[in-house]
Amino acid sequence: MDSGEGKMGLYVDIEKKLNGFNLKVKFCTKDNILGLLGASGSGKSMILRCIAGLVTPDTGKIVVNEKILFDSKKRINMPIRNRKVGFLFQNYALFPNMTVSQNIGFALDNMDNNKKMKIVSEKISMMNLSGLENRFPSQLSGGQQQRTAIARALAVEPEILLLDEPFSALDSHLRNKMEEQLVNILDNYSGSTVFVSHNRDEIYRICEDIAVINNGSVDVYGDREYIFKTPQTLSTAVLTGCKNISKIKIIDDTTIEALDWGCTLKVAEKIKDVRSYAAIRAHYISFDDKGDLENTFKCCLNHVIESPFTVSVYLDILGDKTYTRTKSLHLEIEKETWNRLKKKNQPWNIKIPPEKILLLVR
Known part of the structure; x- marks a missing residue:
């Protein structure tokens, strides 16, 4: 596999000591949807947090579209606010004391107010949240909370989207509906996307390439069809069903x-x-x-x-x-x-x- 370093897209090569195992992963992806498939506790979410800057790796390098976010050798660790990363957390992490509009516009505080309101309005319309602008998260359904969180992630015009188990909190009917809507959004998104899940069916439907994460390392990386059809390792066979x-x-x-x-x-x-x-x-x-x-x-x-x-x-x-x-x-x-x-x-x-x-x- 070409290292991909210095090319458009995402390049990750990091190590981080954690309780129970060491996270040591290397992969790259162009402007498509990469799925991280692994069991709970395998390190999937930690990878996203390192890319976003919420956790600092011990060593390694993270590059997005030729922009270095982290490089331990060069002592580069770009602040979270400058990384242009959209992060959809598993529990959505909406601010309970902020309305839908305020949550969506939270990361745009340094922007001209008219421009900020225009972006918030666009995202509310895109995510079918019209009429809910002044509601607080406690007044929203699970699907409405998720759409608000997606709108907030997209509001910063991210160069990369990080989606951490985005459907885990939804019932099966709503999950299917939101999956269809998310796929439509990603079809119109020009950046790279990293989608984390332990659900093999979700990963297969949504992602073009897959990295199977096993106990903190990449077990296999590549085309989803090949990985599901011809798993080579025990963990990959189990995780692909x-x-x-x-x-x-x-x-x-x-x-x-x-x-x-x-x-x-x-x-x-x-x-x-x-x-x-x-x-x-x-x-x-x-x-x-x-x-x-x-x-x-x-x-x-x-x-x-x-x-x-x-x-x-x-x-x-x-x-x-x-x-x-x-x-x-x-x-x-x-x-x-x-x-x-x-x-x-x-x-x-x-x-x-x-x-x-x-x-x-x-």
């Missing part, structure tokens, strides 16, 4: 033992390096009536969890008793399929496609 993961023993260059599932599997490509785990997504495992194909196994039902339209089916493979099974295989199927399947006598046959098996490092 892979529900079936087993420790493995490599038998030969195309055969593995899945120790946690109790079966031997063929893989599609030759195993060229050390791999410790196998994984397969829940929707890739299928039922097979023939039962005579490669990677086809007899199984019995362990338990089932029904949702309104889909069913999570947990199956145990019936095979060699010398295996010590510790995990059931998780399948995601349509409810209609489940209604037909549960009428059939067990054992059932399942197929694990060799080309869909992922081999992972820790």
Whole structure:
């Protein structure tokens, strides 16, 4: 990956000692939307706070559009007010004693009053807040609070937008609505955006590139399609939603033992390096009536969890008793399929496609 330093966009290469782990990350992005995907406490929000200037890294460099915000070697640490950063906090961080208009215009105090009011008016109109100008945050709904916080972030005409779990405080219906509105805003925004979430679906829908953050470091960085389709590490597979993961023993260059599932599997490509785990997504495992194909196994039902339209089916493979099974295989199927399947006598046959098996490092 090109370092990207000195080019338009965002460049981050920083270290910061924290309780429990050290934050050490390096990535760059042009004028697009970069998603930081990671579990709670992995360091995602701390990265945003370092970019904004709310936290000072121990060492490293942060550059936005060729402007150095932080450089430990050159002893540069630009003040927050000069960074031209728009920050949408997870809890919105609106000032409770200020109205909607006052919150939006808070960072514009050094501006001519007429110009300030014009910008505030534009942002109120953009975010559909007309009629709410004089209300306080306690008088707003969750969606209205979020729109006010977005308007405040955009009011400074930021060169970079930092969005920290912006939908976590909203119910599912409002979350979908606000996500659509945010995507429309970002389509018309010319700067770089960093979007933090632990929700893989949000990240996939909104972001073009992804950095998977694991215990303070970048596990993998790149195109979202590639990362979701071919995760290379255990943490990336988990964070991108892979529900079936087993420790493995490599038998030969195309055969593995899945120790946690109790079966031997063929893989599609030759195993060229050390791999410790196998994984397969829940929707890739299928039922097979023939039962005579490669990677086809007899199984019995362990338990089932029904949702309104889909069913999570947990199956145990019936095979060699010398295996010590510790995990059931998780399948995601349509409810209609489940209604037909549960009428059939067990054992059932399942197929694990060799080309869909992922081999992972820790």
